Amino acid sequence: MNTPSEFRELEAYHAAVVRTALDGIVVIDGDGLVVDFNPAAEAIFGYDRNAVIGDPIADLIIPPEHRAAHEHGLSTYLATGAGRVLGKRLELPAMLSTGELIPIELAITDVTLGGRRLFAAHIRDLRAARRAEAEIREQRNALHQKEKLAALGSLLAGVAHELNNPLSIITGQALMMREAMEERTVADWNGLVRRCERISTAADRCARIVRSFLDMARQREAERTPTRLETVVNEAVELLGYTMGAAGITVERRWAQDLPVLALDSSQIHQVVLNLLVNAQQALEQGGGVDRKITVGIAVDRAESAVSLTIDDNGPGVPEAIRSRIFDPFFTTKPQGAGTGIGLAVSKGLVEAHGGSLMLGDAPGGGARFIIRLPCEAVQPNEAESARPAAKADRPAPDRHLLVVDDDVAIAELLAEIAGRLGYAVTVTHGGNEARGRITARGGEFDAILCDIRMPAGDGPGLYDWLQESHPALAGRIGFVTGDTLGPLAGRFLARSGCPMIEKPFTPGDIEAFLDDLTTPR
Template sequence: MSDRLPSPHPDLRTLPLEGVDESTWVDVIHKMDEVYAQLLADEAAREEKNAELERTQQFILSLLTAMSDVLLACDQQGLIEETNAALCALVGRPDAVLRGTPAAALMMGGAQGEDARRMREALAQSQTRRDGAVVEVALADAMGQPVPVDFNCTPRLDHQGRVIGHVCVGRPLGELKRAYRALQEAHEALKRTQAQLLHSEKMASLGRLVAGVAHELNNPISFLLGNVSALRKYADRLEQYLGAVHAGPLPPELAALRQRLRIDAALADLPSVIDGMTEGAHRTADIVNALKRFSVIDRMERGPVDLGQVVEQAIHWVRKGAAPDFRIDWTPPAAPVQVLGSAGQLLQVMLNLIQNAADACAGRPEGRLRITLEPPERPGGKLRLRFADNGPGIAPEHVARVFDPFFTTKPVGKGTGLGLSISYGLIDQHGGHLSLAPAAGGGAEFTVELPVAEAA
């Protein structure tokens, strides 16, 4: 037994005991050695378990320290038994100070406040429900300011399944709101990108169709302009001839016929009729040129344009056309407001918006359109031209489609669905933006944003 530790017992074989021989003492010594060896093994196992327990405690402590959510564990009476670093940093007190204090005392307003009452109710519900309870309360931070926290309180059980306390884990709602706001902004940006891609695809498809249509329309427009020019010359000749024929006294029958046929009124009105036909032909040519934007790059020359004059000209032509009695509230600006662009294209946009308002208010005794011009809010900004009517407005499900090609809310045969789509593209070419929103008093309000000439 030289490799063993020194035996803690004396050599009993030297003790003279009557009736006990040497073999008995040898057995006793062997038993004592076995017990001693077992004690050494148990001691080694205990040290190993202590080391494992220490590692487990360090692991749990590292988890509690790394948690960004606040955590507190309390007993059945609501007294704090354990916290984590996030909670200590939030309330500005160390764990040693927090232990033994009521969890309700951490709430805004103290232990007698409304948040403390809700916290106690949540702990009571957690004691009877295995899935726990959720409560939103406001903790008092280190500066005494309220911090909204969404707590999830669950029961803490012993080895026999009995409730011995509660565990409450919560996250400050400020972080959740920031994350939700960032997610919402990303979602809105994705929706805008998808809408832009869809609109681009629609414009590309429409361009292939319009390219041929615009080319074919040029022929009858040129024919019409040529005939109107010839008609003007013929009218001048007829007027000269009739003036020469009727220069002297007329027979009574011829004079009565001239009066009955209103020859003088026809001759006087003929120039304005020809002018209207000429203007209509030129307007049709402008529309054809605008349609070309869907298929080719617009090469029209641009320069400073007085936007006030463009609006007045558009109002004049709408009133002269199909809506002579349509009320339009418009106050021209005191000084010219110039934008950089094409006068013909901008006139086309204004005509389209005013005519759409007139069509929407048709049949309404008090139908009107209010046009307002707002200067830029800051140097280098964009001016706003608002067209607000009091018509029936546009249904919410149609708002997102009003600028789509071929989409129209007018009856069949009353609209092509291209006016607003073309107007949207023309304003976009001018570095501006065309938008739609419900009008304040009902109806619809279109807003044209354009950079002023200096900023453009």
């Protein structure tokens, strides 16, 4: 049994440990009243120890919405000895003296002494850890973005060719069709239809190229949607078509026609495939040889519920000495200035975020093989990705009124023509200032508005803000048709407003679906 002197020494020792602890220590009794409040707790919560001794802990640091649960848990433990939180590490919100909520890590221990029920809470302020996590996340996103921009830079040499080819088809076929119609020599209507199809195909190719670059360049959260992996691969191969051809590299694609639809972020997987193809191309260019070939294959493993994408090249392969390091960040075998060293690390991270894996293997007959395995889940294809919507034979009379706002006269006229065929009466304006006048003149009686974002005579954000004040109901039926989604003005505006948006270039089917969504009551 301790003597009074020994007890005082033990108490002093205990007090010294508590006072110098780095974590906050708060001791309460069975009534929930503060018995001790160490200096670290004072620093965290902003209270003076002497001012809080004897006060209910619930009123000090527990947020109001959690106080009832705290009191119930304490009374239950005192009555039954059963507690759900004692001895466990929990992450919870806590309240400062200013009323601000902060994240904390908490562990509560029963330290009953001499028959008096006491509970000690060890508290760690998680604000610094959360800030560090956010900084790491931002740095990781910055690395991803840097790698995407590096990939874009390696593709820019072929962009002009990739766009100029289909643009040449569009221009040439359109001029020839115009000449034939002006000379009234159109006897073969099937030939005219074929010219229209060639123009449409070439324009669609331009749109896919632009979309691919926009998807790579923009920063956004991952969004998995029903996606056909073979479509993603085809787009990446098409994007590299010119540079591959110029380097004397052939690309062979091997897969069945009945591949499943996967839940993927198509932009991220496109980035991975593009990066692996560029790596294979560079390996073949550095390795020399005349028969340069890349083989892309997709296979389904039904037993493992997985899909495998393989990218093989017949180059020199990856030396054994560096095989264990190629996925390490900033490791590169490329010359100074030719690579960031983060492409494979980023690609591996993106694939693993999809629940898959990225591995290195050996291609049959020599060369490198990269294998992407992705989980194969039952996903229904997106109906919007199916066939082009059928034309409606009988359009209703123009009982709905649409306002088109675009400073590009040709775009405005095209939108008006598409909407007119859908049964809309259309008013066309060429800037936000003119649009305000038309809206005021009609007392806001428009069913929907299609608006550009950047216009010299009154921009889209200004028109939207004016609508919120003057015609709030109409502000909920405005949609933006823009080609400037990467611009800082457009990005900030769309983020704050939450307005629906469709990117240029668009198809009549795109506009029809967009207008249906705008005019559907919510």
